[in-house]
Amino acid sequence: MKISGNTRLIAHLGWPTENFKAPMIYNPWFAAQNVDVKVVPMGVRPQAYATFVPALFEMTNLVGALVTMPHKVVTAGLVQQLSPTAAIAGACNAIRRETDGSLTGDMFDGDGFVQGILRKGFVPENARALVVGCGGVGSAIAASLAAAGVPALTLFDMQESSAQALAMRLRRHYPTLEVTLMQNDPQGHTLVVNATPMGMSPGDPLPLDVGRLTPGTFVGEVVMSQTWTPFLQAAMARDCQVQRGTDMLFEMIPAYLRFFGLPVATPEQLRQRAEIGT
């Protein structure tokens, strides 16, 4: 499917763009379905983002936008409607324009993460989950874990105020949820999530003390710049069950496609065609 004047675009917004994976996953699926849509990277610096988004949505052939770092939190303040998940997460990774011209934001990171670990056998009931990193993606994962029925969440962030704000939003929606703040010891948890950017650059410190991981714990990662981050490698060495960042990516795409009104694929169908190592 070649680019022509009939091609519609999905803007992939973030900065820097070099580690973007979505074009290589969506575009082969669209081509296989004869859907004349292309995901294209658009690098936008934080200081330009707030004026870029409304201008972008003036495009007549725009399907919508995928939003990634560092813009997910800011996006929540730039749209006119937020889904409940996006409201709890305080962040968006998807924007579409409604027929009245208003923008709606949604957040699929958390659903993608939870879909993936459920498929791997994680049982939410009686689970205790540690989420390290309470930015956009960490908040979304916490919100989706609560929605899936996880009764106890431990939240950690280098900025304590981020963890506290997330805890407040969670408790408002899930009054019976047990929230523990500012612990990052994995012991005693059945699920441990790295939702920080640590692991994107070589030489990053590990996000938590992997020596305290109990064998059998589910360990999930949001970093996608490498398939097996040092954190996941350490978790595997301790016989933990792991989920890669790219797993989350594939699992959330069906929700994105529904959001944009495009033909929906299963994660397996996407994975088979993807032009990246999976």
Next chain:
Amino acid sequence: MKISGNTRLIAHLGWPTENFKAPMIYNPWFAAQNVDVKVVPMGVRPQAYATFVPALFEMTNLVGALVTMPHKVVTAGLVQQLSPTAAIAGACNAIRRETDGSLTGDMFDGDGFVQGILRKGFVPENARALVVGCGGVGSAIAASLAAAGVPALTLFDMQESSAQALAMRLRRHYPTLEVTLMQNDPQGHTLVVNATPMGMSPGDPLPLDVGRLTPGTFVGEVVMSQTWTPFLQAAMARDCQVQRGTDMLFEMIPAYLRFFGLPVATPEQLRQRAEIGT
């Protein structure tokens, strides 16, 4: 060459986008050269354009913009620097960002047209040219014909003020140029150009009285939505030498590529790879 996070974009700005040809000409050339750049259509309505352009140029992976109808004239007022040709034409079909963040506009329609007819044997010396349509593209062609040494130009536009304004700009730069205003009789001209949109839609009237075309006259067309417009067909029936709108398109691309700092192709190299009927 697949779209990835390293792909840089050339925005093809216009509205509507359906008849755009540039993606199918540039993109195969870039792919053949392993240049990770894609031309993508961006439909922008006139009322949104003035805010869209500065926002677009905040993109970190933007090479520049190709500008087409209806935005060429407005673009001249949105950039900080204009090339001499763009200044005479009062229109731009190319924008790039300089290292200081300012925008430069240039105009290659006219050069493309003139390169094409020169290659077909047109001799500018002692020529008399009739240009029907004094909008962005017509003005650019008139400017480039004057620059190529054509001593006499006849200008016609449904809006007389457009023809008058162009004549004034031309005379300022080419004081010895003989300019005749508001005649559209092709007789007595060695080159006749349709620079109006007439021919884009089925049932459009012909831009001038083809019965008055002298055999052997060079007849050029800017409409690209069909390869052989009724105007060109009528000209061929009268044994005129013709140049199609798409010829102009191919001839101007080397100048565009130089402007964007990308590997330069000849019109032939572009034509061989193009994914459109040529």
